[in-house]
Amino acid sequence: MLSLRRSTLKYLQVRDYLRSLVVSELRPGDPVPSERMLCERFAVSRMTVRQAVDALVVEGVLERVQGRGTFVAPPKVDLQVRLASFTEEMTRRGMTAGVKVLASELVRAEPDIAEALKVAPGEQLVHLHRLRYADDEPMAVEHTWLPADRLPGFLDGGTPDSVYVELDARGLIPDWGEDTIDAGEADHEEAKLLMIKPGKPVLRISRRAFTGDSAIEYSRSAFRSDRYTLWVPVARPQPAVVPRKRTEETGAAAPGATT
Amino acid sequence: MDKAEQILKALGGAGNIVEIEPCATRLRTEVHDAALVDEKALKAAGAFGVISAGQVVQVVVGPEADTIATDIEDLM
Numbered sequence: 514m515l516s517l518r519r520s521t522l523k524y525l526q527v528r529d530y531l532r533s534l535v536v537s538e539l540r541p542g543d544p545v546p547s548e549r550m551l552c553e554r555f556a557v558s559r560m561t562v563r564q565a566v567d568a569l570v571v572e573g574v575l576e577r578v579q580g581r582g583t584f585v586a587p588p589k590v591d592l593q594v595r596l597a598s599f600t601e602e603m604t605r606r607g608m609t610a611g612v613k614v615l616a617s618e619l620v621r622a623e624p625d626i627a628e629a630l631k632v633a634p635g636e637q638l639v640h641l642h643r644l645r646y647a648d649d650e651p652m653a654v655e656h657t658w659l660p661a662d663r664l665p666g667f668l669d670g671g672t673p674d675s676v677y678v679e680l681d682a683r684g685l686i687p688d689w690g691e692d693t694i695d696a697g698e699a700d701h702e703e704a705k706l707l708m709i710k711p712g713k714p715v716l717r718i719s720r721r722a723f724t725g726d727s728a729i730e731y732s733r734s735a736f737r738s739d740r741y742t743l744w745v746p747v748a749r750p751q752p753a754v755v756p757r758k759r760t761e762e763t764g765a766a767a768p769g770a771t772t
Numbered sequence: 773m774d775k776a777e778q779i780l781k782a783l784g785g786a787g788n789i790v791e792i793e794p795c796a797t798r799l800r801t802e803v804h805d806a807a808l809v810d811e812k813a814l815k816a817a818g819a820f821g822v823i824s825a826g827q828v829v830q831v832v833v834g835p836e837a838d839t840i841a842t843d844i845e846d847l848m
Contacts, residue, residue, distance in 0.1 A: 631820070689835045691797055723834060726818065751838065753791035754845040 523557045527565035530555075535574055541587045545575060573739060587740075596690050596722060598677040599655070603647050611646030615706075617672040619661055626658050629721050629731040637661040639668060641676070644706050645734075651707045652741065655734040663729065680729065687729050690722035694743065703735050714738040776843030778817035779831065784808030786848040790827070794841035798823075799831040 531545055539545070546554075551562045566583055569575040576586040603610035620640045627634040638658045645653040657676060661667065664683065673679035680686050695717045704711040715735040722730040773781070783789060783801055788809075790802040803809060809829050811822045821832035833840055 689797060691832065721820075723820070726834070728820070751794060751841075753793035754841050754848070755791045756786045756789050756848040 523555060524561050524564045524568075527551055527555050527557065527562055528568050531565060531569055532574060535569075535585050539585045541585050543585045545583050545585065547582075596687060598675055599645050599653070600675055601677070603652075608647040609649070611649060612674075613644040613646070614641065614672045615644060616640065616642035617668060619668070620658075622658070626731060629719075630658060630660055630728045632660050632728075639664060641672065647740070650740070651737065653734045653736040654703050654706050655732055657730060657732040659730055660728070663727070676730065680724075685724045685729055687722035687724050690720055690730075693719045696738075697735065699735065707735070707737050709737060709739070716741055716743065774843070775818055775833075775836075776840050776847060779814060779819070779833070779840065780844050780847055782810045782813035782817055783829065783831075784810075789848065792841055792844055794837040795830075797832055797834055797837055799833055799837055799841060799844075801829045801831060803827055803829060 531551075534545065545566070548559055548562045548566075551557075551565075552559055555562075566575060566577075570577055570583070573586055575583050577583050599612075600610040618640050620638050622630065622632055622634055622636045622638050624634045626638065627636065630638070632638075637660075639661050641655075641657040643655050643657070644651060645655055659667065659676070663685070664680075667673070667679065677686060697715050697717045698712045699707060699709055699715045701711050703715065704713065707715070716738050717733065717735055719733045720730065721728055722732075779799070780786060780789075784803060784805060785808075788803045788805055790804060792802075793800045804827070806824065806827055806829065809824070811824075814822050814831055819831045819833055823830040823832070
């Protein structure tokens with residue numbers, strides 16, 4: 514037992530040393546010290562060093578590149594949930610957004626999409642299927658639907674570079690919405706587009722965006738979980754509203770009531 | 773009837789409310805009897821969606837949630 518505990522401690526030492534190197538000295542893409550060097554420095558077995566490196570690879574701090582070694586992993590993009598376009602978000606994070614349009618067409622609304630956009634099933638919708646890039650690497654696959662009758666000629670000049678810029682030009686920029694976020698596994702098509710293995714985790718974000726009282730956009734995106742972190746600011750809620758204790762038939766004012 | 777009144781009525785009236793908490797775009801409502809909640813009437817009152825689980829009904833009302841909650845408080 515004692516020796517097991519000792520090797521556990523050694524493994525933690527190596528792991529923490531590597532972690533502090535990543536934070537203080539190394540930059541994304543830099544190689545980490547070799548296994549042999551770490552073995553010597555901490556007087557541990559190669560197995561213990563591997564265990565430490567494995568833990569950091571799983572955490573996403575390090576990445577192994579076949580045949581080349583182990584490197585500091587690129588940072589994940591950390592995003593606050595807010596009503597901004599993908600391009601705006603990537604720019605705010607210091608990355609360059611790119612897009613590849615996979616489909617751009619008019620379709621009839623399927624029942625679930627119709628419900629989200631508050632239109633009748635079968636109504637005409639603009640549908641965009643896009644692969645989103647950040648710094649030339651795939652970040653997300655996205656389907657977007659918009660009500661066609663509110664956006665005459667939306668696709669006439671080809672697919673707009675930015676849906677939000679186009680909506681803004683029409684005075685229809687969404688001012689509020691709701692995102693719903695689920696964990697999921699990349700299916701074969703998504704995996705191929707995102708250049709990850711099928712079954713790898715993705716973050717599924719569906720968004721309903723409104724311009725005042727009208728739903729203007731519904732989208733479903735799958736983000737690569739190895740490149741994307743969601744940041745949600747939290748605050749204590751306002752106190753809940755509860756019914757006042759009514760004073761029974763006495764004519765007296767309820768406690769705390771003001772005129 | 774204004775929006776707050778319609779929503780309160782569709783939730784089964786003040787007597788059915790345990791509490792209502794405005795959460796950004798939703799009114800998170802705890803009710804005594806979920807059967808008294810009229811989802812159609814909530815949507816007719818302008819709700820963009822209704823999500824129910826047990827005694828909790830979340831009414832999607834948009835960024836006005838705080839104002840509507842305050843208006844409902846005045847009605848209770």
